[in-house]
Amino acid sequence: MLKGLFSKHTLALSVFLFSFSAQAALSHISINSRHFKLDQHPQLKLNIVAANDDLSRLSFHLRQTVGANEVVEELMLQPVSRFMLYAIGVDDVSDPNAKLIVSEYKGNSWQQYAVLSVFDAPYIKPNGRSDIKIDAAKALKKVPLAATPAEKDPIIVTASNNSNNSQACMVERNNTETLWGIASRYATSWNTHVYGAMLALYEANPQAFSQQKIHLIKQDVPLRCPTKVQLNQYITKADAKLEFESIEAKHRSQ
Incomplete structure (x- = not known):
């Protein structure tokens, strides 16, 4: 009897943990920037x-x-980094009230996670430094149980060669400085804000953080300067702050 009771409790706990894990899979999504105007095909970061x-x-x-x-x-996706995606469509957007619908597959069904106003996002004029192309060989596949629309091709983002110049640039620091302190010193010269600088430093130097947790920067590891692509990912301080706090909270809970 005790064995059966224990098995039931174990099963219940397993189901609970699975459900919690599924619910926590996506903790934040927002539109960083919009790379198209009305009556053009959608391109979103x-x-x-x-x-x-x-x-x-x-x-x-x-x-x-x-x-x-x-x-x-349905928009096609291309990862840019752990914390950023490009999304692109082929149909021109003529509705100024167009929405981005984000859904997550949980259990046995798709569940709506967020509805975002597309044209509320800041507009960034394409400048030719990034080339967005369609590549049929690298299409991202949905889970088998999902309804599969007509197959489409994802985008590929090729960064400017200038981004490689940061590989020779090293951040000056002392062993007592925090990530906030380093980012505060460099934010102005990098034309960003402190949260954008912290996120870019973390992305450029994952080996410099104990267990790759953003709040555990190591004291004796050299830091590379972030690339322009990494720094330009975070347009507004508010979005960068929200993203940093979400990452920090997730890392502290692990």
Whole structure:
């Protein structure tokens, strides 16, 4: 009897932990910047904080009203970093109230996670430094149980060669400085804010953080300067602060 009771409790605990893990898979999503105008095809840079890198369990759709009809297009995805994605579509967006619908696969179904206003995001004019292309060979696949639309190709982002110049640049620091202190000194010269500088430093130097946790910077490890691509990911201080706090909270809880 005790054995049976123990088995039931073990099963219940396993189900609870599985459910908690699934619910915590996606903890933050926001639009970092918009790279298109009205009546152009959608190109978005997204901030993301997730427990893992399995994008097959996430879906991104752009919903707009065209005439009397509601039109929904699934966007193609290309990871830029652990905390950023590019999303692109092929249908022009003519609705100024268009929404980005983000869904997550939990249990046996897709569940809506967020609805974001596309044109509320800051507009960044494409400047040719990044080349977004469609590549059929690297399409991201959804989980098998998901409804699969017509197969589309993802985008590939090729960074400017100038970003490699940072490999020869090293951050000056002493062994008592915190990540905040280092970022505060460099934020102005890097044309960013302290939260953007901290996130870029973390992304450029994962080996400099104990257990790769953002609040555990090592004292005796040299730091490389972030690339321009890494620094330009974080447009607004508010978004960068939210992303930093989400990452820090997740790392402290592990």
